[in-house]
Amino acid sequence: MHSIIYITTSGLEESRKIARVLLKEKLVACTNIVPAAESMYLWKGEIEEASESILIAKTMSCNVKKVIKRVEDIHSYDIPCILHIKVENGSEDYLEWMESEIS
Secondary structure (H helix, E strand, O other): OEEEEEEEEOOHHHHHHHHHHHHHOOOOOEEEEEEEEEEEEEEOOEEEEEEEEEEEEEEEHHHHHHHHHHHHHHOOOOOOOEEEEEEOOOOHHHHHHHHHHHO
C-alpha cells in the first residue's frame, strides 16, 4: 500500500530541510514542495493568517507512523499539520519505483 503525507511548514527552507531528512533516511521515495501558500486557520479561538510552504511526501503505508514521528521531531511548529492520505491507485510503474527506492 502507498501513501502521501501532506505537511505544511514555515517556509521553503523548512520544507527542504524536512524533505532532505526524510529522503536521506529512506522514509520516503519522493517529495514535492509548493514554495508559497497562504493559510488561514483558527488558533486559540482567533482567525490567524500565515505564509507557509507545502511539503508532499510519497511513501509506503508501513512507513507513515515513522514519517509522522520524524517530522514532529524536527518541525518548528508546536502542532504541525501532518496528514496521511492513502493512495488507492496510480501509475503501476511509479508505484513500483517508489517501492524499489524505499525497500
